[in-house]
Amino acid sequence: MNFKPLGQRVLxxxxxxxxxxxxxxxxxxxxxxxxxxxTVKALSEEVAKEGLLKVGSQVVFAKYSGTDVKLEGxxxxxxKVEDLLGTIE
Amino acid sequence: MNFKPLGQRVLxxxxxxxxxxxxxxxxxxxxxxxxxxxTVKALSEEVAKEGLLKVGSQVVFAKYSGTDVKLEGxxxxxxKVEDLLGTIE
Amino acid sequence: MNFKPLGQRVLxxxxxxxxxxxxxxxxxxxxxxxxxxxTVKALSEEVAKEGLLKVGSQVVFAKYSGTDVKLEGxxxxxxKVEDLLGTIE
Amino acid sequence: MNFKPLGQRVLxxxxxxxxxxxxxxxxxxxxxxxxxxxTVKALSEEVAKEGLLKVGSQVVFAKYSGTDVKLEGxxxxxxKVEDLLGTIE
Amino acid sequence: MNFKPLGQRVLxxxxxxxxxxxxxxxxxxxxxxxxxxxTVKALSEEVAKEGLLKVGSQVVFAKYSGTDVKLEGxxxxxxKVEDLLGTIE
Amino acid sequence: MNFKPLGQRVLxxxxxxxxxxxxxxxxxxxxxxxxxxxTVKALSEEVAKEGLLKVGSQVVFAKYSGTDVKLEGxxxxxxKVEDLLGTIE
Amino acid sequence: MNFKPLGQRVLxxxxxxxxxxxxxxxxxxxxxxxxxxxTVKALSEEVAKEGLLKVGSQVVFAKYSGTDVKLEGxxxxxxKVEDLLGTIE
Numbered sequence: 001m002n003f004k005p006l007g008q009r010v011l012x013x014x015x016x017x018x019x020x021x022x023x024x025x026x027x028x029x030x031x032x033x034x035x036x037x038x039t040v041k042a043l044s045e046e047v048a049k050e051g052l053l054k055v056g057s058q059v060v061f062a063k064y065s066g067t068d069v070k071l072e073g074x075x076x077x078x079x080k081v082e083d084l085l086g087t088i089e
Numbered sequence: 090m091n092f093k094p095l096g097q098r099v100l101x102x103x104x105x106x107x108x109x110x111x112x113x114x115x116x117x118x119x120x121x122x123x124x125x126x127x128t129v130k131a132l133s134e135e136v137a138k139e140g141l142l143k144v145g146s147q148v149v150f151a152k153y154s155g156t157d158v159k160l161e162g163x164x165x166x167x168x169k170v171e172d173l174l175g176t177i178e
Numbered sequence: 179m180n181f182k183p184l185g186q187r188v189l190x191x192x193x194x195x196x197x198x199x200x201x202x203x204x205x206x207x208x209x210x211x212x213x214x215x216x217t218v219k220a221l222s223e224e225v226a227k228e229g230l231l232k233v234g235s236q237v238v239f240a241k242y243s244g245t246d247v248k249l250e251g252x253x254x255x256x257x258k259v260e261d262l263l264g265t266i267e
Numbered sequence: 268m269n270f271k272p273l274g275q276r277v278l279x280x281x282x283x284x285x286x287x288x289x290x291x292x293x294x295x296x297x298x299x300x301x302x303x304x305x306t307v308k309a310l311s312e313e314v315a316k317e318g319l320l321k322v323g324s325q326v327v328f329a330k331y332s333g334t335d336v337k338l339e340g341x342x343x344x345x346x347k348v349e350d351l352l353g354t355i356e
Numbered sequence: 357m358n359f360k361p362l363g364q365r366v367l368x369x370x371x372x373x374x375x376x377x378x379x380x381x382x383x384x385x386x387x388x389x390x391x392x393x394x395t396v397k398a399l400s401e402e403v404a405k406e407g408l409l410k411v412g413s414q415v416v417f418a419k420y421s422g423t424d425v426k427l428e429g430x431x432x433x434x435x436k437v438e439d440l441l442g443t444i445e
Numbered sequence: 446m447n448f449k450p451l452g453q454r455v456l457x458x459x460x461x462x463x464x465x466x467x468x469x470x471x472x473x474x475x476x477x478x479x480x481x482x483x484t485v486k487a488l489s490e491e492v493a494k495e496g497l498l499k500v501g502s503q504v505v506f507a508k509y510s511g512t513d514v515k516l517e518g519x520x521x522x523x524x525k526v527e528d529l530l531g532t533i534e
Numbered sequence: 535m536n537f538k539p540l541g542q543r544v545l546x547x548x549x550x551x552x553x554x555x556x557x558x559x560x561x562x563x564x565x566x567x568x569x570x571x572x573t574v575k576a577l578s579e580e581v582a583k584e585g586l587l588k589v590g591s592q593v594v595f596a597k598y599s600g601t602d603v604k605l606e607g608x609x610x611x612x613x614k615v616e617d618l619l620g621t622i623e
Contacts, residue, residue, distance in 0.1 A: 001102060003149070005175040044175070045141065046170065052184065052223065060181070060256075062245060067151060078149075078174045085245060085256045086183040086222070092327070094353040095319065133353070134319065156329060156352060167327075167352045230362065230401065238359070238434075240423060262432045263423060264361040264400070270505070272531040273497065311531070312497065334507060334530060345505075345530045415616065416537070416612075418601060432557065441601060441612045442539040442578070448594070450620040453584065489620070490586065512596060512619060523594075523619045 005044040005072055005078060012038035012059060012066070012077045034063055037088070038077065047081055058088040092160055094133040094167060101127035101148060101155070101166045125150055126177070127166065136170055147177040181249055183222040184262060190216040190237060190244070190255045201236055215266070216255065225259055236266040270338055272345060273313040277345045279305035279326060279333070298320065303328055304355070314348055325355040359399040359427055360435060368394040368415060368433045369424070392417055393444070394433065403437055414444040448516055450489040450523060457483035457504060457511070457522045481506055482533070483522065492526055503533040537605055539578040539612060546572035546593060546600070546611045570595055571622070572611065581615055592622040 005011050015037045040057040047053060065083035069076050094100050104126045114156040136142060154172035158165050183189050193215045218235040225231060243261035247254050272278050282304045307324040314320060332350035336343050361367050370391045396413040403409060421439035425432050450456050458484045485502040492498060510528035514521050538546050550572045574591040581587060599617035603610050 003175050004178055006148075006173050007171060009174060011175070036230075042175075060247065069123045069149065069174075072209075082185060084184050085187060086181050086220075087191070089180045089182055091356045092353050093356055095351050096349060097325075098352060100353070131353075158352075160328065237362075238425065260363060262362050263365060263425075264359050264367070264398075267358045267360055269534045270531050271534055273504075273529050274527065276530060309531075321491070336505065336530075382557060408544070415540075416603065438541060438608050441603075442537050442576075445536045445538055447623045448620050449623055451593075451618050452616060454619060456620070487620075514594065514619075 002059055003042055003069075005042055005047070007017075007044055008043050008046060008081045010040050010053060010059075010081065010084070011042040011069075012048055012061070012079050013041050014038045014075070036063055043044075050081075050086060053081070053084075053087070060085045060088065068072065092131055092158075092165075093129055094135055097135060097170045098133050098167055099129050099136055099142060099148075099170065099173070100131040100158075101150070101168050102130050103127045103164070103166060104147075111162070125131070125152055130165065140169075142170070142173075149174045149177065179190050181247075181254075183225070185222055186224060186259045187222050187256055188225055188231060188237075188259065188262070189220040189247075190239070190257050191219050192216045192253070192255060193236075197251070214241055216264055217253065228245055228259075231259070231262075238263045238266065269335075270309055270343075272309055272314070274311055275313060275347055275348045276311050277307050277314055277320060277348065277351070278309040278336075279328070279346050280308050281305045281342070281344060282325075286327075303330055308343065317348075320348070320351075320354070327352045327355065359398055359425075359432075361398055361403070363400055364402060364437045365434055366396050366403055366409060366415075366437065366440070367398040367425075368417070368435050369397050370394045370431070370433060371414075379398050392419055397432065406437075409437070409440075409443070416441045416444065448514075448521075450487055450492070452489055453491060454489050454523055455485050455492055455498060455504075455525045455526065455529070456487040457501070457506070457512075457524050458486050459483045459522060460503075481508055486521065495526075498526070498529075498532070505530045505533065512533055537576055537603075537610075539576055539581070541578055542580060543578050543612055544574050544581055544587060544593075544602075544615065544618070545576040546595070547575050548572045548609070548611060549592075570597055576608065584615075587615070587618075587621070593620045594622065601618050606617045 003011055037058065037060050040053055040055055040059055042055065043053055059079075061079055061084050063075075066077040066079040069078055087088070094098055126147065126149050129142055129144055129148060131144065132142060142148070148168075150166075150168055150173050155166040155168040158167055181189055215236065215238055217230055218233055218237060220233065231237070237257075237263050239255075239257055244255040244257040247256055247263055270278055304325065304327050307320055307322055307326055309322065310320055320326070326346075328344075328346055328351050332343040333346040336345055359367055393414065393416055396409055396411055396415055398411065399409060409415070415435075417419040417433075417435055417440050422433040425434055448456055458526055482503065482505050485498055485500055485504055487500065489499055498504070504524075506522075506529050511522040511524040514523055537545055554587040571592065571594050574587055574593055575591065577587060587593070593613075595611075595613055595618050600608055600613040603612055
């Protein structure tokens with residue numbers, strides 16, 4: 001894919017429900033702020049230099065964050081690093 | 090064209106719908122915040138020095154950002170770099 | 179567990195009511211802002227470097243802070259360090 | 268003229284509609300935020316030192332910015348540099 | 357006591373009304389923002405390093421600041437240093 | 446006069462309407478934000494050190510800024526430097 | 535008196551109306567924001583180091599600023615330095 005995020009942003013592909021269950025992370029229904037999971041597909045130069053994330057990192061992020069985008073027929077999410085809660089290693 | 094942006098701004102020409110489809114980026118109808126695409130036509134000195142963008146860069150930006158302007162009969166958008174989500178390379 | 183917080187965040191497991199009573203910390207019913215207790219299960223690199231918290235630290239935090247998450251069937255809370263009021267040593 | 272702006276400010280004389288058309292910049296009627304044009308008549312010391320603007324610079328600025336002032340019978344606008352979108356060279 | 361505040365926080369025990377009167381500080385009934393008094397029982401590392409407060413310092417603080425907490429059957433207040441108006445020496 | 450402003454403040458005496466007309470500055474009735482004129486009577490140490498203003502400087506300032514004060518029977522205005530739009534030299 | 539302000543704060547005793555008139559400062563009734571006068575009784579270490587104020591300084595401050603406190607039967611005001619408009623020398 002040829003999308004390159006700018007600033008403190010990463011491009012993330014959401015995990016399917018099935019995959020999510022397999023990885024052992026389930027968001028409780030009564031959560032105040034439901035986190036979601038995905039896979040990092042691209043990082044800005046700034047974010048890559050910090051070395052905490054790479055293409056393929058599994059990330060957890062807050063529900064109402066980011067911007068939806070469809071690239072070559074597939075849906076993605078552009079997220080700011082500050083909206084990423086953590087990684088699943 | 091003789092327009093030179095100031096501060097952290099760039100001048101962007103929006104992509105036509107047809108071009109957008111060809112490039113493979115489609116914004117989903119149910120997106121919370123729909124990104125849009127365009128081509129950088131001019132950069133401020135500040136932005137040029139940072140080296141991440143140049144005249145001709147294809148950029149994706151959030152929908153309600155920027156200021157519309159018509160220069161020599163053509164419509165453009167003046168955008169702040171922080172409102173650019175990424176580039177299509 | 180394989181969750182790694184990002185930024186100024188820690189992963190916390192809430193203390194059961196019984197444990198809380200045993201530790202001697204009880205939150206008054208008429209408190210303006212009720213603190214809660216838990217155990218740190220994971221720290222971001224940033225937080226670990228500061229050296230004030232470690233896996234196993236007992237922390238007190240304000241009630242409406244953090245994000246709930248369920249990892250491998252267990253509920254946790256992702257909290258920012260600024261929302262931690264103190265530690266029980 | 269003997270007015271000297273302070274801080275990050277410039278004194279601007281608005282362009283007449285006719286001049287604006289001749290210069291090739293026309294603001295679309297349906298613009299979200301209509302930019303306007305003018306000529307820089309005076310700069311603060313701070314702004315002069317930055318070297319991006321000078322007396323005579325043609326500037327484009329957002330509509331609801333600045334303070335109106337009449338000096339020796341003529342109307343001007345006092346604008347902050349951050350409200351200038353760009354220059355026409 | 358084994359509570360250790362984090363960040364710019366201190367643990368404070370409120371003074372009894374009788375003690376307060378004895379110390380000579382009385383808050384007027386018609387005060388816009390009523391200060392209250394107490395004794396510092398624990399300080400974070402950050403606050404201790406600044407050297408302006410120590411365990412035993414008598415402090416005056418604004419009324420609606422801090423978080424109530426009960427430790428080993430006794431009520432305390434966790435306060436940020438910026439909410440402390442002064443000390444009684 | 447023995448009033449000394451603190452911080453980024455100056456003491457200003459408003460110009461009479463007659464004086465204002467003579468100096469050639471007239472504020473248009475339909476102005477969005479009407480500037481006013483006056484003479485600097487005292488400066489804080491901070492402002493004096495910056496060297497852009499002195500006792501006697503004629504200043505233009507935005508209408509709803511500053512604090513009115515009467516000193517030895519005469520009305521003045523205490524203004525922050527950031528609220529001064531410029532000087533008349 | 536044994537009260538020591540913390541941070542950017544000073545302890546101020548309000549001037550009586552009679553004293554205020556004698557000093558020549560009268561606040562106009564139609565003032566947008568009425569300043570008040572008082573005498574500095576104690577300073578924090580931070581403020582003392584800056585050297586612009588001392589015990590005994592006559593200060594002018596904006597009306598709705600500060601916290602009322604009664605110390606040994608007398609009313610005082612705890613004010614932040616940024617709320618002091620100037621001094622009467």
